[in-house]
Amino acid sequence: MDIERSISALNNPVRRQILEWLKDRSNFPPALPGHEDLEGVCVAYIQEKAKLSQSTISNYMGLLKQAGFVNAERHGQWTFYRRDEKNIQAFLAAVQDELLKS
Amino acid sequence: MDIERSISALNNPVRRQILEWLKDRSNFPPALPGHEDLEGVCVAYIQEKAKLSQSTISNYMGLLKQAGFVNAERHGQWTFYRRDEKNIQAFLAAVQDELLKS
DNA sequence: TCCATAAATCGAAATATCTCGATATATTGT
DNA sequence: ACAATATATCGAGATATTTCGATTTATGGA
Helix, strand or coil, X not given: CCHHHHHHHHCCHHHHHHHHXXXXXXXXXXXXXXXXXXXXXXXXXXXXXXXXXXXXHHHHHHHHHHCCCEEEEEECCEEEEEECHHHXXXXXXXXXXHHHCC | CCHHHHHXXXXXXXHXXXXXXXXXXXXXXXXXXXXXXXXXXXXXXXXXXXXXXXXXXXXXXXXXXXXXXXXXXXXXXEEEEEECHHHHHHHHHHHHXXXXXX
């Protein structure tokens, strides 16, 4: 739990928006054929919704991953990103601790 | 509750450290004579502990104030800063909401 | 009024972040 | 092996943040 890296990753409205979108798979187009069982969303779908360049979104997802907010799973040529709820909880607990604990 | 501004203010280790120090008045030298009743801490004390320049700390306290994390109270030539626990709670609730609420 | 002190603001240099297009890498299908 | 597609990485320009010293403003005391 690197709080520095996590806050830095959250310090951008598009990255926060992506984390919100990822709460619900139905914010994106249907899964690609053969990947219906996967929870995650590919970079191209996220890019389309965020309306930023492919490289920017790839970079953003890398930052969110380093911060622990998402997991990446490669399947063939696609990387499927999904929220890591456990780490998100852990982050919230850590911030709460830092801001409130005596 | 401007979450953008709040996260931005927290996105700096010294500012987070200051918020932690302000949890406990005894992290700083005793109050100036005649101000023993005040909860807050003057800029000079914070600066001394943070070991950054006066202008930097004044700027930091301004950012923390704009974000709502601290209140400023002017008494004579001093500005006394203290945590705004209500707003800190509100911020935590808002982040929790943004990160978790469906 | 003049001086000293505290804090805020200004201007600037160094560093970091944002964002892009171009390129590289990995994988799949022909 | 080749072409097509998805993603990652690279290099760079624009913008923002960090941090400083110098200056300004506000206050209190001699």
